[in-house]
Amino acid sequence: MGRPNAGKSTLVNRLVGEKVAIVTPRPQTTRNRIQGIVNRPNAQVVLIDTPGLHRPESALGKQMMGEVDAAIDAVDVVALLLDASEEFGQGDRRAVERVQRFDGTRFLLLNKIDRVPKSELLPFIETLAKLGKFDEIIPISALKGDGVDRLLEKLIEYLPAGAPQFPVDQYTDQPERFLAAEIVREKAMEATTQEVPHAVAVICDAFEESEKLIRIRATIYVDREGQKGILIGSGGGTLKKIGTSARKELETILGTKIFLELYVKVLKNWRENPQIVRQLDWHWQLERMAGE
Numbered sequence: 001m002g003r004p005n006a007g008k009s010t011l012v013n014r015l016v017g018e019k020v021a022i023v024t025p026r027p028q029t030t031r032n033r034i035q036g037i038v039n040r041p042n043a044q045v046v047l048i049d050t051p052g053l054h055r056p057e058s059a060l061g062k063q064m065m066g067e068v069d070a071a072i073d074a075v076d077v078v079a080l081l082l083d084a085s086e087e088f089g090q091g092d093r094r095a096v097e098r099v100q101r102f103d104g105t106r107f108l109l110l111n112k113i114d115r116v117p118k119s120e121l122l123p124f125i126e127t128l129a130k131l132g133k134f135d136e137i138i139p140i141s142a143l144k145g146d147g148v149d150r151l152l153e154k155l156i157e158y159l160p161a162g163a164p165q166f167p168v169d170q171y172t173d174q175p176e177r178f179l180a181a182e183i184v185r186e187k188a189m190e191a192t193t194q195e196v197p198h199a200v201a202v203i204c205d206a207f208e209e210s211e212k213l214i215r216i217r218a219t220i221y222v223d224r225e226g227q228k229g230i231l232i233g234s235g236g237g238t239l240k241k242i243g244t245s246a247r248k249e250l251e252t253i254l255g256t257k258i259f260l261e262l263y264v265k266v267l268k269n270w271r272e273n274p275q276i277v278r279q280l281d282w283h284w285q286l287e288r289m290a291g292e
Contacts (some may be wrong), residue, residue: 001053001071001072001078001079001080001081001095001099001213002052002082002095002111003052003053003082003083004052004053005025005052005083006052006081006082006083007083007111007112008021008049008050008052008081008249009021009023009049010142011081011111011140011142012036012097013036014142014143014148015036015038015045015148015152016037016120016171018171018172018253018291019253020034020035020036020049020171020172020174021034021036021049021182022137022185023186023188024186024189026036026197026198028148029282031069032051032280033049033050033067033068033070034048034172034174035047035048035172035173035174036048036049036171036172037067037166037171037172037173038152038265039168039169040152042156043156044164044165044166044215045053045152045155045159045160046166048074048075048173050067050068050071050137051065051067051068052067053068053091053098055160058271058272058273059271059272059273059274061278063158063277063280066109072102075104076104076105076158076159076160077105077106077107077155078090078104078105078106078107078132079107079108079155080096080099080106080108080109081096081111082095082109082111082128082226083108083152084091084110084111084112084113084115084116084121085113085115085116088124088127088128091107095130096108096128096132097132097222098125099100100133101237104175105135106132106133106134107126107135107136107138107154107155108132108134108136108137109138109139109140109151110124110125110128110137110138110139110140110141111140111142112141112142112143113139113141113146114141114144114146115258123141125137125230128151131271134282136154136158145222151286169287174220175255176207177204177207177216179250179253180216180246181202181204182202182248183250183253184202184220184242184243184246184260184262185202186246187242187243187246187249188220188242190245191231191238191241191242191245192230195232196222196227196230199224199271200220200222200227200231201221201222201267201280202218202220202221203216203221203279203280204217205219212256212257213257213258214250214254214256214257214258214259215259215261216259217260217261218261218262219263219264219265220242220262220263220265221264221265221266221270221276222265222266223267223268223270223271225266227266228264228265231264232238232264239262240265242262243262246260246262247260
């Protein structure tokens with residue numbers, strides 16, 4: 001867990017060795033808790049990537065913070081990521097205080113150390129050690145990989161012994177159709193600027209598998225007509241770029257040919273609509289399907 005843009009998704013992807021969470025320079029990219037599964041000969045480590053800690057101001061924000069609470073209730077170790085390259089602020093202090101309420105093993109991970117002079121790192125660690133109780137304080141670079149192997153060793157050391165919870169060839173628990181929607185959202189966020197990325201939601205309407213092809217139909221939702229025009233672009237150029245980039249990455253991840261159809265629709269104030277927000281949570285979707 002950690003503040004937006006601390007590098008949580010980058011770290012999970014690095015540890016798993018596969019892309020299980022989308023990554024963009026935009027804050028609050030992660031909206032759901034996502035499990036990444038690390039399999040080693042002597043251990044299986046289940047990592048839960050959570051949305052960035054922030055003060056919720058919408059139905060979407062409240063659901064995101066609910067995802068964090070749900071994740072914390074089910075873990076043995078909480079690892080708080082702080083961006084060591086940014087000035088320590090009130091939001092970071094609140095994150096440290098929140099982790100102290102966790103009754104279990106606590107790690108403090110100082111991320112992005114590749115951007116920090118070594119002479120500044122040790123005094124920073126000493127200062128943070130006085131702010132709360134942590135079982136381990138580990139400097140890392142999720143992007144470069146520095147300290148990540150040591151982190152995994154420490155996680156294995158602290159985790160309780162038990163039987164594997166997942167097959168050894170599985171690296172995430174999220175359905176492929178949800179991953180497809182997330183990849184489309186990632187490419188849409190990368191292709192747009194200003195307020196558009198945060199106004200984007202993607203729902204996979206159809207995911208049909210055959211022997212040689214997967215047909216995917218997805219709808220990109222935005223708040224306003226102007227945002228729809230930006231996403232589509234002149235002559236449909238931006239939407240085509242988003243679709244091509246998403247299709248290529250999905251073909252790599254899923255290992256098969258993809259036929260991807262994208263549509264853009266305006267759904268005013270969708271972030272304030274609990275019914276729409278719930279549809280973006282695949283855990284809720286699975287529970288609804290099980291109930292039916």
